[in-house]
Amino acid sequence: MNPTRFAAALLLVALATACERSTTATAQEAAPAGGSATPTALSVTVDGTGYHPSSVSAPAGRPVRLTITRTSDEGCGQQVVFPSLNIRRDLPLNREVVVDLSMPPSGSVAFTCGMDMLRGSIVAQ
């Protein structure tokens, strides 16, 4: 390999390394809560009597993907609200609605119906 080619090869390696680093940084930005970008998958249903289960748990400081399905037209579960996260979503009947969120370092994330009557929580563990 002549010196010019060697220099070109070094440059390519440097560029590839830089590219890899920037990709990693982007992935961490997308999941600011933890080292793993893979969220904990949880699911609850809501009917006229409340959320089922009304309490679920997830690792502290990690991302969560919560799937909520409203299974009844009775009651007031047509919306779900996460007050501490400023999230409010409509829940069409029998449709899975996905909410992505990050768990706090401790404590829990509460969710309620649109009128704060039905209560559920995700407990950090």
Ligand SMILES: [Cu+2]
């Ligand atoms: Cu309500």
